[in-house]
Amino acid sequence: xxxxxxxxxxxxxxxxxxxxxxxxxxxxxxxxxxxxxxxxxxxxxxxxxxxxxxxxxxxxxxxxxxxxxxxxxxxxxxxxxxxxxxxxxxxxxxxxxxxxxxxxxxxxxxxxxxxxxxxxxxxxxxxxxxxxxxxxxxxxxxxxxxxxxxxxxxxxxxxxxxxxxxxxxxxxxxxxxxxxxxxxxxxxxxxxxxxxxxxxxxxxxxxxxxxxxxxxxxxxxxxxxxxxxxxxxxxxxxxxx
Amino acid sequence: xxxxxxxxxxxxxxxxxxxxxxxxxxxxxxxxxxxxxxxxxxxxxxxxxxxxxxxxxxxxxxxxxxxxxxxxxxxxxxxxxxxxxxxxxxxxxxxxxxxxxxxxxxxxxxx
Numbered sequence: 001x002x003x004x005x006x007x008x009x010x011x012x013x014x015x016x017x018x019x020x021x022x023x024x025x026x027x028x029x030x031x032x033x034x035x036x037x038x039x040x041x042x043x044x045x046x047x048x049x050x051x052x053x054x055x056x057x058x059x060x061x062x063x064x065x066x067x068x069x070x071x072x073x074x075x076x077x078x079x080x081x082x083x084x085x086x087x088x089x090x091x092x093x094x095x096x097x098x099x100x101x102x103x104x105x106x107x108x109x110x111x112x113x114x115x116x117x118x119x120x121x122x123x124x125x126x127x128x129x130x131x132x133x134x135x136x137x138x139x140x141x142x143x144x145x146x147x148x149x150x151x152x153x154x155x156x157x158x159x160x161x162x163x164x165x166x167x168x169x170x171x172x173x174x175x176x177x178x179x180x181x182x183x184x185x186x187x188x189x190x191x192x193x194x195x196x197x198x199x200x201x202x203x204x205x206x207x208x209x210x211x212x213x214x215x216x217x218x219x220x221x222x223x224x225x226x227x228x229x230x231x232x233x234x235x236x237x238x239x240x241x
Numbered sequence: 242x243x244x245x246x247x248x249x250x251x252x253x254x255x256x257x258x259x260x261x262x263x264x265x266x267x268x269x270x271x272x273x274x275x276x277x278x279x280x281x282x283x284x285x286x287x288x289x290x291x292x293x294x295x296x297x298x299x300x301x302x303x304x305x306x307x308x309x310x311x312x313x314x315x316x317x318x319x320x321x322x323x324x325x326x327x328x329x330x331x332x333x334x335x336x337x338x339x340x341x342x343x344x345x346x347x348x349x350x351x352x
Contacts, residue, residue, distance in 0.1 A: 131250075131312075131341075133281065133283060164285055166283040166284050166285045166286075167285065167286045168267075168268070168271060168283075168284045169282055169283035169284055170271070170274075170282060171281015171282060171283070189283040189284075191283060191312065205344070209344060209346055212348075213346070213348050214348065215346050216280070216281060216314060216343060216344070216345055216346065217343070217344040217346065218248070218250055218314050218341040218344075219341060219342040219343075219344075220339050220340060220342070221340070
């Protein structure tokens with residue numbers, strides 16, 4: 001449910017005949033907003049309008065009249081930010097506008113549990129990004145080294161790691177790779193990227209270094225924007241009782 | 242050699258379909274890196290992306306047009322030699338450089 005306070009009102013102006021794949025765009029947009037559990041959206045069709053095409057859409061005129069549709073919804077800035085990129089992609093013809101608004105009251109008598117997802121928590125902070133370069137064939141006690149490193153990082157409660165496989169490269173095995181070895185080899189390059197606070201990376205770096213037989217570790221500063229969506233905890237329903 | 246000192250990390254973003262001198266641009270860049278004695282370079286293929294022409298690069302049925310990122314790590318001086326070479330190879334694309342602390346690990350058969 002909508003919280004009191006500042007929110008965004010989004011208005012989408014769409015022509016009746018505009019299509020999104022095989023269905024009407026206004027319908028597709030409406031369904032999308034419902035699917036995303038947007039607090040509430042209303043669809044209205046306007047009697048008369050004209051837009052970019054300079055054609056007058058008049059509902060009363062002829063049989064061939066085109067309606068113009070307006071979809072409006074009010075949501076928290078975070079939720080609007082979440083759906084906006086998709087709306088932007090979908091609206092190939094029409095207009096999207098956003099207004100700042102204030103929710104004074106939003107109540108629903110027969111609502112027993114909040115249907116909408118809890119608000120997204122966002123924190124920004126300085127962090128470190130560690131990239132580990134190694135080979136796909138590198139082993140650690142009989143298992144792939146990249147697997148072993150990721151497991152180790154998880155055990156150390158490092159916030160996150162992603163393993164990438166390159167399509168070609170050289171260097172992870174030292175200076176032994178010469179240009180004639182450039183052809184597709186079975187030992188493809190692997191890069192693990194790890195992001196966490198400086199102190200956690202400082203802690204993880206020597207551990208990774210000790211596991212690495214031959215490779216490169218590169219650490220850089222990054223700004224982390226972290227999106228956290230708290231679990232819909234059972235406290236919610238408990239609190240209601 | 243790189244051990245525990247400040248270095249640079251260069252990322253080159255381009256498209257898999259790009260060619261230079263009749264071969265894929267990323268292969269040409271990799272060869273150039275080796276010729277200049279750059280410590281290492283890795284080519285990654287993304288799944289989807291878009292760039293300065295704002296057209297979405299994805300794997301089409303007929304042509305490969307997925308995004309490519311090449312990651313190169315070496316001393317700043319080395320990369321400064323590489324950048325103009327790459328500029329002459331790419332027609333469109335993006336390069337970004339950042340500061341890194343590099344640790345080269347080479348155990349056992351050290352050479």
